[in-house]
Amino acid sequence: MAIIVRMVEIPNEFHEALPILQKIESAGYEAYFVGGSVRDTILKRPIHDVDIATSAYPSEVKALFKRTVDTGIEHGTVMILDHGTGYEVTTFRTESGYQDYRRPDHVTFVRSLKEDLKRRDFTINALALAENGQITDLFGGLSDMRKHIIRAVGDPNERFNEDALRMMRATRFASQLDFQIEDATLAGIARHSQLLEKIAVERSHTEFVKMMLGTDANNGLKIMIQTDLYQHVPVLSHYLNQLQQIAETDFTLTNEVQIWALLAFKFGLNSQETASFLKKWKTANKIINDVILTVELLFAIQRGQVANLTLYRAGSENVVNAVTVLADTAKTAGLVERYEHLAIKNKHQLKMTGGELIKRGILKPSPQLGEVLNYLEQNVVAGKIKNETEELVKAAVNFLNED
Structure with missing residues (x-):
């Protein structure tokens, strides 16, 4: 049985899209806000995407607006650009045949809101909000929300x-x-x-x-x-x-790096195993690199051997990631402060360059330049050499003489 209730307040995100609903309705069709945005409004959660469903067929929707894009026309979805923000409007539809267990083989456009809501995944997502604030609930979604239940339609x-x-x-x-x-x-x-x-x-x-x-x-x-x-x-x-x-x-995790770092750390994976694990999940390379650095730091914390160089390699964000993942203040106390007090946070802050070493006649262009700069960088981070130009020159000369 359909339950229709009146909402007290329509959020701003819906107000901004109301001209689209009103234009569709003024042409004699039905139009509603549907899906997750309605659910999140009722639960007083932030709204992300405002989706609109209508009894108008795609060609009829396109005839009403000047600027549209066929974002998913085969499934009845048209994006309307008339009001600055793009809003996706989808025709009521039924679906059949799911050979790939993901997308329907056949879509049939219909005029019935009930038929459209029947194909939704869960009752809490099978709600339609009209421009006057009325909610149509055909499958008990509002009751399930009150009971904190997820139920398939x-x-x-x-x-x-x-x-x-x-x-x-x-x-x-x-x-x-x-x-x-x-x-x-x-x-x-x-x-x-x-x-x-x-x-x-x-x-x-x-x-x-x-x-x-x-x-x-x-x-x-x-x-x-x-x-x-x-x-x-x-x-x-x-x-x-x-x-x-x-x-x-x-x-409590706050970003994707922390998720994979928690798993890789608890699984006991080394850097190579972590990279392999995340590639199987099709994870972005930047995330993989940050996870590896975070996990290296986590193992160092676990051993009670966190060197300045480990903090330096991890970087500011990954130090915070490691502290968040471990959630053990006794083991992570002072790590963020230690990082903040490092002499340098990246190699660009080193007060010595390859060009300067060449200019002073200490070295000629060669692979050895990289070795010297790496030596200086590591020892400045470790606190063994001051990050001052003349000190770095002396250290470079000494390193070459020892070599």
Whole structure:
């Protein structure tokens, strides 16, 4: 049974898009805000994307506005650029045939809001908000929100066979919203967990990162273990014991580097193994490099042997990453301050260059220049040489004479 309630206040993000809804409605069609933005409004969370659904077909939408882009015309999505910000407007549709377990083989445009909402993943996302503030709830999403429950729309087995990524999305929502997954939906995930292997790793990567950054991330990990999802993403199946230990701790992470650093550290991976692990997850090279440096620092902290050079190599952000991951003030006390008091933070702050060494006749252009500068950099960081030009010249000469 449809439940229609009136919202007290429409957020600014929706107010800015109201002219689009109003123009579509003035032409005799229905138009609503739908999906995550409606859910997050009700939960008083920040809104990211404002999505609009309409009974108007794509050609009818395009006829109403001067500037449009066919961002997903085959699925009924048109981006409207008339009001500065781009808003995606999607025609009500039904879907069928999901041979790749991700995208429908056939899309049929319809005029019915109910038919459109029936194809949504979870009840908390199957809500439509009208311009007057009324919410249409056909599947008990508002009740599930009050109970902090994630429930599939209709038969969870059908929903997960349509799009296997929905299983990771459910886990991510459980973490982000601090909700529990309803029993039948949870059982559906466990039953179909192997279908996650049909999904591109990049898609699972995005959901996993969002899950690990959630307010209840250990709950998300527990669900992945309970439902066997962890067995169908890269590498994690080899480290069940470590995953269970992580899931039993409360951790709060703030960026992607910290996520992978926590896992690589708990898994006991060296730099080469960490790089291999993250490449299987299709992780960006910059993230991989930062994770390796963070993990090196974490192992040094664990050994109680944190040299200035280790802090220097890690860099400011990764020192903070390591402190956050370890979450042990006794072991990390003073590390950030130690980093801040290093004589230099990068090689460009060294008061000596290869050009200066050549100019003073100490060296000619050669590979040895790099060796000398590296020696000076390391010893300045270690506090053995002052970062002053004349001191560095003397140290360079001494190094060459010893060599």
